[in-house]
Amino acid sequence: MNAFLRNLTPTQQVAALFLIVFGVLTVVSIGxxxxxxxxxxxxxxxxxxxxxxxxxxxxxxxxxxxVVVFWIGWALxxxxxxxxxxxxxxxxxxxxxxxxxxxxxxxxxxILAFFxxxxxxxxxxxxxxxxxxxxxxxxxxxxxxxxxxxxxxDPSHFLERNAKLQWGIMVCVYGMSHVPALLLLSxxxxxxxxxxxxxxxxxxxQTCMVVQHLIARRYAYLPAxxxxxxxxxxxxxLQRWLAREPFAPNVSRSFNWVSWGVGMAIASVxxxxxxxxxxxxxxxxxAMALIACVAGSMGHLVMKALKRDRGIxxxxxxxxxxxxxxxxxxxxxxxxxxxPIFFHSVRWxxxx
Amino acid sequence: xxxxxxxxxxxxxVVRLLTGAQARWWGCPPxxxxxxxxxxxxxxxxxxxxWAALPEELRSITRPIAARDxxxxxxxxxxxxxxxxxxxxxERGGTPPPAEEGAPPPDPMAPLQPLVEALTSGDxxxxxxxxxRGHTGEPQKFKSGLFTLAEMFPDVVLVPAWIDNVQxxxxxxxxxxxxxxxxxTFGAPIVLAxxxxxRAFLDRARDAVIALQFV
Numbered sequence: 001m002n003a004f005l006r007n008l009t010p011t012q013q014v015a016a017l018f019l020i021v022f023g024v025l026t027v028v029s030i031g032x033x034x035x036x037x038x039x040x041x042x043x044x045x046x047x048x049x050x051x052x053x054x055x056x057x058x059x060x061x062x063x064x065x066x067v068v069v070f071w072i073g074w075a076l077x078x079x080x081x082x083x084x085x086x087x088x089x090x091x092x093x094x095x096x097x098x099x100x101x102x103x104x105x106x107x108x109x110x111i112l113a114f115f116x117x118x119x120x121x122x123x124x125x126x127x128x129x130x131x132x133x134x135x136x137x138x139x140x141x142x143x144x145x146x147x148x149x150x151x152x153x154d155p156s157h158f159l160e161r162n163a164k165l166q167w168g169i170m171v172c173v174y175g176m177s178h179v180p181a182l183l184l185l186s187x188x189x190x191x192x193x194x195x196x197x198x199x200x201x202x203x204x205x206q207t208c209m210v211v212q213h214l215i216a217r218r219y220a221y222l223p224a225x226x227x228x229x230x231x232x233x234x235x236x237x238l239q240r241w242l243a244r245e246p247f248a249p250n251v252s253r254s255f256n257w258v259s260w261g262v263g264m265a266i267a268s269v270x271x272x273x274x275x276x277x278x279x280x281x282x283x284x285x286x287a288m289a290l291i292a293c294v295a296g297s298m299g300h301l302v303m304k305a306l307k308r309d310r311g312i313x314x315x316x317x318x319x320x321x322x323x324x325x326x327x328x329x330x331x332x333x334x335x336x337x338x339x340p341i342f343f344h345s346v347r348w349x350x351x352x
Numbered sequence: 353x354x355x356x357x358x359x360x361x362x363x364x365x366v367v368r369l370l371t372g373a374q375a376r377w378w379g380c381p382p383x384x385x386x387x388x389x390x391x392x393x394x395x396x397x398x399x400x401x402x403w404a405a406l407p408e409e410l411r412s413i414t415r416p417i418a419a420r421d422x423x424x425x426x427x428x429x430x431x432x433x434x435x436x437x438x439x440x441x442x443e444r445g446g447t448p449p450p451a452e453e454g455a456p457p458p459d460p461m462a463p464l465q466p467l468v469e470a471l472t473s474g475d476x477x478x479x480x481x482x483x484x485r486g487h488t489g490e491p492q493k494f495k496s497g498l499f500t501l502a503e504m505f506p507d508v509v510l511v512p513a514w515i516d517n518v519q520x521x522x523x524x525x526x527x528x529x530x531x532x533x534x535x536x537t538f539g540a541p542i543v544l545a546x547x548x549x550x551r552a553f554l555d556r557a558r559d560a561v562i563a564l565q566f567v
Binding site for chain 2: 093094095097098107114115
């Protein structure tokens, strides 16, 4: 089996990967559909189960969407993939700006951010100008944005407004642009297989986020007086062990070091097991996955703090919505933080 | 005709890309009955937003009003407004200011005439009863046109609408819009009560619009 896979051309290997992912998704979707049918005919489960089922289906839809996007990106070449990520960055930045109050004086800066900085950054990525695209936003744009704001002649909350805009650009545009940049790294003996690197990063970071999310949901922290009521047996032990007090309750009600550690461990091992699709060895893949997950999960925490500051539970507009762009930032923020760190770690360590 | 349709599609795409153009049918479903939508007015783009937020089937039977001095000052804008938006031109400040107690208003019917024609022919309309764009978040006092129309067409459903965030997309005096999510919230219809005073009704209508920004 392994020898067979190694004998395939890189293109065939990537195609095989997509085939496997699509296959697994199809099986899971059909299973979900059947369970849904059975449930509709004779409801055997309670309300809590139904809620979880609905959540799961939403997650499945998102996964399908993302996989299809990646597949299109890969099938049509790095240029189209870069364009796709540019659009994701655009929608993410749109959500970020919508929920960060701006004033009239910011109008020109916003135009600069959306219609100049974003396209230029992704063009630099698409043309593989690595030396310029890593400094374009942190150096040039960092100066340009406040200059445009100052020229708008509105000093009130000046630092705050500019900080918000700079942050939005840094996270949504700069962070996101490092994902397609991975496609252009050239490792020796790894030509044509960079799509695997993107898959590796996205899969590992998403695994870590999903594991943490599931732990938080399954083993919610109970205040001390009700904790005694936890059932005995393996579930009770897990409950006692995983349901810790949140470390920073004002920022995140679910974050604690134990479940974070479990998420890191699982995602790193998954990354190490995926080492055969990357140019890394087993240990290197473990370390790279760990680096990406630490950056991603910490970044997610930072975005939670920003959300709390704005008094909103998620980046979707007012909790309702069908525009399709709602809550996008919630899904990609970990990736936005993980990608630059991962990209630069890889470049520095392997000297590519 | 084809050009107008094509431009309509392009415009719809651009508006959705920039603002999401999300419609929230909070107080009533989208329905093909004859309606007067009345909304807050903060930007020239309000017209475009509410046009884009309506579903395809309602868009063709709903005519927004457009201020003649802004929307008809170039041939291009005039063409878009009439062919794509199917808008009704009104003179700015077209509805007269509320008259003093007792004194009859000068001639309330003249500026409303195009709206009356549209309603008589069975179309729904979108109006901005503030008359002019507000500078603050709070809508200004409503002008009496809404009351006159409600009296003349008691069978037409009056739907309040709150257009959120549009002033950030394109503030007064700017020409390039920026991408910011906007939404239009449609509220529960209001009815003109038997013998209700003009001012009381207009204030009630204004409150109904304002209340929608918090749902």
